Structures are given as structure tokens and as C-alpha cells.
Amino acid sequence: MSINRINQITLLGMAALFLGVTGAAFAALSQAEKAQEPVIKKVPIERSAPESGKQMYMDYCAVCHGHDGKGGGPAAAALKAPPSDLTQMAKKAGGESPYFRVKSALQFGSSIGAHGTSDMPVWGPLFRSVSGGDSAQVQLRINNLATYVDSLQEK
Template sequence: MKILIAAVFAGLAFNAAGAQEVGDGKAEYMNSCAVCHGPEGKGDGPLADELLKRPADLTHLSKQNGGEFPYWRVFAVIDGRYVVPEHGERDMPVWGRQFLPGDAKKYGPNAGEIVTRERIHELAGYVQTLQR
């Protein structure tokens, strides 16, 4: 019983610490995405002209989806680990694979996966705020 209680408190401590460290979608976007998609998400980042395919303008995703933000599609594109190979090559980095090694090293393999998913949720949520 004492072990179970300690595990619950350890989980609560992780959640509080993880939320403070991971809970900023804007900072994550500026660090990981703005270099290609631009600070306002218009596809005009400093590296945009260097890429073979111009990055997507992220400000019109809701408009292109009948006025509804395609949250889970955005999440899946950012994560990228579950893309069907038959759909072709990705131009964008697979952020799920990019984030996971560091998160797993810092938090352990199971908690690292949770933190990686949370980072991607934070990014998708921030992209939602960029809609015009």
C-alpha cells in the first residue's frame, strides 16, 4: 500500500513539473516550427525559400476545413510517427521521433512518451490559435 501511495504522489509531482516544463505551445512552436512556417504561421519562415516544397500556411486550416479546425489531423501531421508509407514522403520532420529520445532520457520511456504526446498537443493547440 505504501508503494502505491508513493507512486501516486510521484505521478502527481511529475504531472505538475511536466505541465510547467511542457505546457507552452507558443514557445515550442517558435523553437521547432517558426523557422519554416514563420512566426505567424504563414509559411514564410527564414528557411521557407530553401526548402523544395514551401511550408504550409497554417493560418487557413480551419477555413480549408469548412470552418472547423482539424485538430487530430494537425496532431497526426506534427507527430508524424503514424503516417502510412503509401501516402508518400514527408517534407516536414517527424517531431514525435525528434522529441521522444530527449523526453525518454529525461523522464523514462513511458513518461517520455506521455511528455512527447503532450508537447505535440500543445503545438496543435497553438496552431489552432493562429487561425484567421
């Protein structure tokens, strides 16, 4: 599997934290085929273009939340708690845009899970690592992702 070789590439600081989680999820998926202990594989976080909320969503979020935002990504089954259905955030909040809640979840982590049990990564430090510490770029990433998630809302 060529993906295993890609996994050898060195990790970027905090990125290891999140990638360990998704790596575990992928390993759990292949466990079904091979019937052996899952091995945690770590892959480097990709440097996705900060200008495209959609591209970043596909690269960073879809693995858990699904391409359509409904929570059915390939890693979902291996998580402790199911990833939120991001298309229902406005509906659940009486029609209020989830823009600021998404920003807060990305910066500070999800407020849903109990302390320390959430599989939802805290993205602030990860985005700093792929933005070379440029805080304007980190903000652009968070704003564009929040706008994209806002656009996924079902009425």
C-alpha cells in the same frame, strides 16, 4: 560565426534528420552572401518546455512556417515545397478545427507531400528524444502544439 561552434555539439539520434534539413536551409541563406557551395550544418534539437505550445512553436516550427504561421520562415525558400500556411487550415476545411490534423501531422508526418519528398519532419521520434522517452511528455508536447496552431486560425 559562433553558431558554427554550437553546431559541433553532438546530435541526438533522430534529431539529425530534421536538423540536417534546417541546417541546409541556413547554409543556403549564407550562400547568397559568400557565393560558395552550401555546407550542411547540423545543430542539436533544443529541449523546449513542453508546457508552452507557443514556445515550442517558435523553437521548432517558425523556422519554416514563420512566426505568424503563414509559411514565410527563413528556411522556407530552401525547401522543395513551401511550408503550409498554418493559419488557413480551418478556413480550408470549412471552419473545422485543425487540432486533430495537426496532431496527426506531428505524429506521423504531413499527408500533403508525395511519398518521401516532404521536408516536413516527423516529430514523434524527435519529441521522444527531447523527452527522455517519456511518452506522456511527448503527448503533452503534441497536444500543446496542436492547441497553439488551432489558436492561429484566421476566421
